Amino acid sequence: MQDNSQEFWNNEYWKDVIDNNKADFIQDSWMEKYIEEINKVECKNAIDLGCGIGQDTKWLLDKGFDVISCDFSKRALNKLEELIPNGKTMQIDIKEKLPFKDNSVGLINANLSIHYFDMENTIKIFNEINRILKPNGLFVGRVNSDKNEEYIKEDTQEIEKNFYYMSGRYKRLFDKEQFDILTKEWNIIALNESITVRKGRKKALWEFILQK
Ligand SMILES: C[S@@+](CC[C@H](N)C(=O)[O-])C[C@H]1O[C@@H](n2cnc3c(N)ncnc32)[C@H](O)[C@@H]1O
Incomplete structure (x- = not known):
């Protein structure tokens, strides 16, 4: 499987991390650098999607x-x-209708949890998040960047642009063009590429803060 x-x-994934005590990556306070923007959120209720x-x-x-x-x-x-x-x-x-009311949430975080889907589902997820956020609410998160070129192996299949079946898993590697499509309805507060280390491996990521 x-x-x-x-x-x-x-x-597999969480069984291995939990049983074998591999949760050292959990100390990554990546949102800290955006604290000023996050503090401005008036309604202090949040959803951690793919927590x-x-x-x-x-x-x-x-x-x-x-x-x-x-x-x-x-x-x-x-x-x-x-x-x-x-x-x-x-x-x-995450692919289903989110079980929250329209305009009801101050902040939604999706850290490394929404880069597994084809574009149709990715657009649906962004729309659902937009639906449940309050006006001026923030959508923050991180996704894989297409700079992770080493992810692409000989047997990697490109299912659609930037969406791959690699080493037995589906993964989307984002580029700026995809953000241009996904963020049309949003006010972009921050959109930055960064490098992090997770489970001993360097990972190129996009960090984003979007406002409804
Ligand atoms: C790489 S982990 C990131 C977890 C966490 N956000 C963090 O930063 O440690 C991806 C998470 O997304 C969850 N996930 C993947 N697909 C999902 C889906 N369709 N619906 C809900 N959760 C999903 C997985 O169970 C996993 O916990």
Whole structure:
């Protein structure tokens, strides 16, 4: 089993991280550099979409947000509840209609959790996030950049532009052109390429802060 299924995230990725104590990447406070913008959010309720075991949930709680942590891996959510006893979790599939009301959320974070989908679903996800955010609310997150050229191996298949089936997984590598399409309805507060180290590997990423 090696795809973007719930089983993969539950029984491979998070099982390995949790059972083998590989959660050292969790110390990455990447949102800190955008604290000024994040502090301006008036309504202090947040959703951490694809929260994993909660590195960003913890950061947002520390900054005074009331956070609902959403993921479809029950194993990750159970670990989050163990690490953050006051954490509120919800098991959802990001590709489905988000179970929140229109104009109801101050901030939505999606850190490394929305680069697994074809463009049709990616556009749907951006639209859903836009629907549930309050006017002036922030959508913040990080996604893979197309600068990760080493990801592309001989057996990598390009399913559509920037969307690949690689080493048994679907992955989207974003470029500026895709952001131009995805952010037409948004006010771009920040859009930066950066390098991080995750699970011992360098990763090129786009960081974004978008305002509804
Ligand atoms: C690379 S991890 C990032 C986790 C966390 N945001 C972090 O920074 O540590 C990607 C997360 O997205 C979740 N995920 C992937 N596809 C999803 C989907 N369709 N619906 C909900 N969660 C999903 C996975 O279960 C996983 O926890």
